Amino acid sequence: MNLVANWSYPNPIRFGAGRIAELGDACAAAGIKRPLLVTDRGLANLPITAQALDLLEKAGLGRAIFSDVDPNPTDVNLAAGIEVYKAGGHDGVVAFGGGSGLDLGKCIALMAGQSIPVWALEDIGDWWTRADADAIAPNIAVPTTAGTGSEVGRAGVLTNSQTHVKKIIFHPKMLPSAVICDPELTCGMPQAITVGTGMDAFAHCLEAYSSTFYHPMSQGIALEGMRLVKENLPVVFAEPNNLDARANMMSAAAMGAVAFQKGLGAIHALSHPVGAVYNTHHGMTNAVVMPPVLKFNRSVIEDKIERAAAYLGVAGGFDGFYDYVVDLRAKLGVPSGLVEMGVSEDRIDELTEMAIVDPTAGSNPVEMTRENTAQLYRDCL
Numbered sequence: 456m457n458l459v460a461n462w463s464y465p466n467p468i469r470f471g472a473g474r475i476a477e478l479g480d481a482c483a484a485a486g487i488k489r490p491l492l493v494t495d496r497g498l499a500n501l502p503i504t505a506q507a508l509d510l511l512e513k514a515g516l517g518r519a520i521f522s523d524v525d526p527n528p529t530d531v532n533l534a535a536g537i538e539v540y541k542a543g544g545h546d547g548v549v550a551f552g553g554g555s556g557l558d559l560g561k562c563i564a565l566m567a568g569q570s571i572p573v574w575a576l577e578d579i580g581d582w583w584t585r586a587d588a589d590a591i592a593p594n595i596a597v598p599t600t601a602g603t604g605s606e607v608g609r610a611g612v613l614t615n616s617q618t619h620v621k622k623i624i625f626h627p628k629m630l631p632s633a634v635i636c637d638p639e640l641t642c643g644m645p646q647a648i649t650v651g652t653g654m655d656a657f658a659h660c661l662e663a664y665s666s667t668f669y670h671p672m673s674q675g676i677a678l679e680g681m682r683l684v685k686e687n688l689p690v691v692f693a694e695p696n697n698l699d700a701r702a703n704m705m706s707a708a709a710m711g712a713v714a715f716q717k718g719l720g721a722i723h724a725l726s727h728p729v730g731a732v733y734n735t736h737h738g739m740t741n742a743v744v745m746p747p748v749l750k751f752n753r754s755v756i757e758d759k760i761e762r763a764a765a766y767l768g769v770a771g772g773f774d775g776f777y778d779y780v781v782d783l784r785a786k787l788g789v790p791s792g793l794v795e796m797g798v799s800e801d802r803i804d805e806l807t808e809m810a811i812v813d814p815t816a817g818s819n820p821v822e823m824t825r826e827n828t829a830q831l832y833r834d835c836l
Contacts, residue, residue, distance in 0.1 A: 458702040465607050468634040475637045479514025485593040485632035487547030491540050493560035494552040495524040503640050519543050527730050528559040529616040536563040548594040554603030558611035561629045564594040578625035586626050596631035599640045601704035602652025602738045604712020606634045614731050621727040638701035650787045653688040655738025658722050659711030665756045666718030666818050673717035680710035718818025721748045728809035735796045742789045746781050747834040755820035793835045803832045
């Protein structure tokens with residue numbers, strides 16, 4: 456199958472194997488002449504990153520890089536990145552990598568020209584209007600994983616280094632000016648990252664589909680995204696260089712991020728505090744808490760899940776879908792509980808207080824209270 460295309464939804468996307476070669480052209484189209492490539496420490500010295508820098512240099516755009524990025528990016532990382540951006544006289548960002556590199560790159564492009572603190576632009580009401588829109592730099596997104604979908608989003612997740620609370624930073628102009636989705640870039644991912652990011656994409660689709668908010672377009676996208684993950688994540692787990700399966704996973708990741716305009720829920724509300732406090736991988740944490748959250752929400756979502764199960768070819772309605780998720784996790788080597796990720800029961804009260812005020816808690820199908828959320832964490836241990 457020829458999985459190559461140019462899309463304009465929700466932003467310009469150049470999709471297909473080998474299209475990283477168009478990086479210089481994408482920068483030129485966005486008006487970027489001195490880009491700063493932002494990625495994480497793990498990617499900084501890998502061949503795919505050197506390839507991207509070579510392409511920028513060949514196009515006469517320099518080869519500047521910032522990679523002091525934590526797995527869960529913080530305001531400290533942001534300040535360091537802005538300093539490098541300003542010192543280098545850059546006029547745009549190439550956000551390169553998984554969710555951490557993409558989110559921080561977008562935040563650097565947002566904040567480098569602002570005089571207000573980043574926390575003033577949290578995704579609350581119309582807070583985004585506080586920003587000087589004319590001072591926001593363009594960014595190009597190049598995902599190297601298939602999970603977060605940040606390449607098609609108008610926000611970035613940033614952890615407060617003092618409070619260890621994750622915040623969603625939002626502005627419409629954070630949406631990348633262009634995206635290059637090249638599945639060849641994902642072939643070298645460690646297996647654990649393939650699993651974690653793939654389950655993140657599934658969680659985005661599942662929670663968006665389950666949300667009670669009205670958004671039929673997102674609900675349809677979420678359903679098809681789940682199908683793509685179901686059919687392709689086991690393939691890339693077993694055959695890391697299967698480009699068709701890698702391409703379909705990249706599509707599913709973008710679809711999940713488009714779909715969660717409809718809302719997320721308790722999977723993310725539980726996962727965000729765990730990631731902030733214990734520095735766990737976000738997608739893998741989502742995978743761990745997914746089955747208990749399905750049970751937690753069953754009274755509201757059972758009919759929806761039955762319809763999803765039928766579409767996915769999973770027999771047995773809700774119970775069959777639940778068993779499918781548990782079986783998939785086991786086959787992919789996902790930890791069976793949060794204890795295996797280092798989470799201890801003595802911090803449940805602290806995590807609970809963070810979870811119930813997480814922005815994603817408000818769109819969970821069942822209202823999250825201190826009591827039921829604390830019990831849900833215990834069920835996840």
